[in-house]
Amino acid sequence: VEPTLVTFPAGATSGTGTVLDVRPVPDGFAVVVDRTPFHPLDHAWPDQPADTGTLDGRPVLDCRTGAHGPDGTLALGADIAARRGEAGWTWVVAHIVEQPPDVGAQVQLEVEPDRRAALSRAHTACHLAALAINAEAAPWWREGHGARSDSLGSPDLDAMAIERSRIEPDRSIDEYRLGKSIRKKGLDSAALLAGLDDLAVRATQRLQSWIATGAPVAIDAGDGTLTARRTWRCALPGGDATYPCGGTHVTTLADVPATTSLRITATAAGYTVETVVG
Ligand SMILES: [Zn+2]
Numbered sequence: 001v002e003p004t005l006v007t008f009p010a011g012a013t014s015g016t017g018t019v020l021d022v023r024p025v026p027d028g029f030a031v032v033v034d035r036t037p038f039h040p041l042d043h044a045w046p047d048q049p050a051d052t053g054t055l056d057g058r059p060v061l062d063c064r065t066g067a068h069g070p071d072g073t074l075a076l077g078a079d080i081a082a083r084r085g086e087a088g089w090t091w092v093v094a095h096i097v098e099q100p101p102d103v104g105a106q107v108q109l110e111v112e113p114d115r116r117a118a119l120s121r122a123h124t125a126c127h128l129a130a131l132a133i134n135a136e137a138a139p140w141w142r143e144g145h146g147a148r149s150d151s152l153g154s155p156d157l158d159a160m161a162i163e164r165s166r167i168e169p170d171r172s173i174d175e176y177r178l179g180k181s182i183r184k185k186g187l188d189s190a191a192l193l194a195g196l197d198d199l200a201v202r203a204t205q206r207l208q209s210w211i212a213t214g215a216p217v218a219i220d221a222g223d224g225t226l227t228a229r230r231t232w233r234c235a236l237p238g239g240d241a242t243y244p245c246g247g248t249h250v251t252t253l254a255d256v257p258a259t260t261s262l263r264i265t266a267t268a269a270g271y272t273v274e275t276v277v278g
Helices: 113-140 157-161 180-184 189-194 196-211
Strands: 014-025 028-033 053-055 058-060 062-068 074-076 090-097 106-111 162-168 171-177 217-220 231-236 239-244 261-266 270-276
Touching: 014 074, 014 090, 028 062, 028 074, 028 106, 058 090, 074 090, 113 157, 113 162, 113 171, 113 189, 113 196, 113 231, 113 239, 113 261, 113 270, 157 162, 157 171, 157 180, 189 196, 189 270, 196 261
Parallel strands: none
Antiparallel strands: 014 028, 014 106, 028 090, 053 058, 053 106, 062 074, 062 090, 162 171, 171 270, 217 231, 231 239, 261 270
């Protein structure tokens, strides 16, 4: 079995593939094809949910990351013990269907486009929100701080504090933790937590000014395999923004509603950012 070539980073929602492998799983059959537009849930960083759609007209019940082991077994999702890129493992997209196609068959893959578009809008807005908050939180880092910079030159609060990200249709929820190590790096986290409402207002203004540029968005997809390192890119007024990302995105900020906004709320561990698209 070869690593699955994925076309979702370029925005594809349909395509044909050749069936390479079919295996029974508790909820049906896992179907692996050579090339697919389906985005599976990532087993290590499960931010964007699996695409829905059809495989030769059969409903795709779920879409999971799969890893073929050296002994020929196929591990799916949370059952994958291998590290990404570990020698001897081949990474594939597993489409879960009730009735399996034949190995060797050519199949038509169709992703439900409206849900995909809503997830792509939310995912792009999520990265813009992270960069906008990084920029607006910069004054809370003391001079000579030890934080590394994001792609626009702000201290990368997002990378240092993010615990979990969940992308939904036209909405994302990102949970951040402010621990001892980030304070040691030079963040005045008490002042940040006291200023969350103001931060949300200023970051929303920055986000909306970026959206208004209608800048193009692109994904560098590496060698095109499922586990290639991919990078989100957007040319913003402050510079060429980048963000490591395995998900799907709009191709222009013109597709993100101008009224997209942020809500930031304190939590026991830090704060949560809700990005609402539209
Ligand atoms: Zn992402």
